[in-house]
Amino acid sequence: MTKTARAHTNIALIKYWGKKDAALRIPLMSSLSMTLDAFYTDTTIEKATGSSDFYLNGKKQTPANSKRVFAYIKKLQQRFDLKEENLVVKSTNHVPTSAGLASSSSAFAALAAAFCAFYNINADKTQLSRLARIGSGSASRSIFGGFSIWQKGDSDETSYAYVLDEHPQMDLHLLAIELDTKQKKISSTRGMKDAQSSPFFKPWIARNESELKQMIAAIKNDDFTALGKLAELNANEMHAINLTAQPEFTYFEPDTIRAIKLIETLRDKGIECYYTIDAGPNIKVLCQLRNIKEIIENFESEFNNVKIVSASFGPGVTYSD
Numbered sequence: 503m504t505k506t507a508r509a510h511t512n513i514a515l516i517k518y519w520g521k522k523d524a525a526l527r528i529p530l531m532s533s534l535s536m537t538l539d540a541f542y543t544d545t546t547i548e549k550a551t552g553s554s555d556f557y558l559n560g561k562k563q564t565p566a567n568s569k570r571v572f573a574y575i576k577k578l579q580q581r582f583d584l585k586e587e588n589l590v591v592k593s594t595n596h597v598p599t600s601a602g603l604a605s606s607s608s609a610f611a612a613l614a615a616a617f618c619a620f621y622n623i624n625a626d627k628t629q630l631s632r633l634a635r636i637g638s639g640s641a642s643r644s645i646f647g648g649f650s651i652w653q654k655g656d657s658d659e660t661s662y663a664y665v666l667d668e669h670p671q672m673d674l675h676l677l678a679i680e681l682d683t684k685q686k687k688i689s690s691t692r693g694m695k696d697a698q699s700s701p702f703f704k705p706w707i708a709r710n711e712s713e714l715k716q717m718i719a720a721i722k723n724d725d726f727t728a729l730g731k732l733a734e735l736n737a738n739e740m741h742a743i744n745l746t747a748q749p750e751f752t753y754f755e756p757d758t759i760r761a762i763k764l765i766e767t768l769r770d771k772g773i774e775c776y777y778t779i780d781a782g783p784n785i786k787v788l789c790q791l792r793n794i795k796e797i798i799e800n801f802e803s804e805f806n807n808v809k810i811v812s813a814s815f816g817p818g819v820t821y822s823d
């Protein structure tokens with residue numbers, strides 16, 4: 503028996519950056535994201551005839567690279583009182599390597615859904631979101647399409663995402679800009695932990711509720727300007743706490759700053775666009791349909807070999823067998 507699920511990646515407009523409970527991945531703040539159509543993960547689970555194996559994009563992974571997947575599966579097997587049997591997990595990331603987008607949100611949402619399908623666990627979307635959250639916090643939001651909110655809650659039962667608007671009509675597009683940078687990766691787990699030493703960490707948490715409310719209002723009012731400004735501010739707050747942690751760290755590379763400057767120049771020219779940045783050096787531009795072409799042209803002339811993928815709203819989890 504084989505079961506397959508598909509989940510799309512999401513980009514947070516109000517970010518999750520800080521854990522209250524690391525093991526259960528209960529966050530210190532609520533977050534809000536946009537699920538993307540252009541990037542997704544397909545994950546299949548089947549019974550193993552021998553050992554447990556994890557394949558990524560058709561390639562069998564080393565035990566070290568499979569550890570997180572099977573530790574997660576073991577946790578779920580224990581949670582549902584299932585026999586700890588061996589499984590073969592095959593994932594394909596339809597995230598163009600050019601996109602520079604982390605795929606843990608789609609990966610663990612697809613894995614949680616494939617797991618429930620495989621074991622005939624009748625999980626509703628709230629439960630699925632809680633299970634995905636245990637694999638990767640951002641995955642809790644990828645269960646849903648459109649705009650979703652992960653309410654922080656304060657326990658495993660109360661920390662899950664829900665849909666704000668599954669089929670938004672808003673003219674909102676995201677350009678994933680892959681800058682040609684090679685940097686040492688600081689995992690989001692490590693970054694979130696270290697960020698707590700910043701003197702601005704408390705204010706960051708304190709602002710969360712009002713920023714979330716403002717973002718919901720921007721979406722309800724179909725106000726692209728308010729959404730873009732706030733998403734940019736929120737991302738910069740997250741990166742400001744990294745820069746003021748003890749010791750400080752940053753995901754920014756010189757090209758990240760160049761990209762920010764280019765966005766400022768475009769705005770000065772009347773091309774409205776905003777940026778958001780996650781735990782890496784790449785920039786995602788938020789814009790409207792009419793400006794996509796000009797923004798891409800400007801990035802292509804400013805950066806050599808830049809790769810740009812355009813995305814808009816994607817769906818929630820789906821199953822194919």
Ligand code: PMV
Nearest residue numbers: 514517518638639640690780
């Ligand atoms: O859940 P993780 O480990 O993928 O962490 C996500 C962290 C950010 O992408 C920076 C913010 C977010 O809310 O997605």
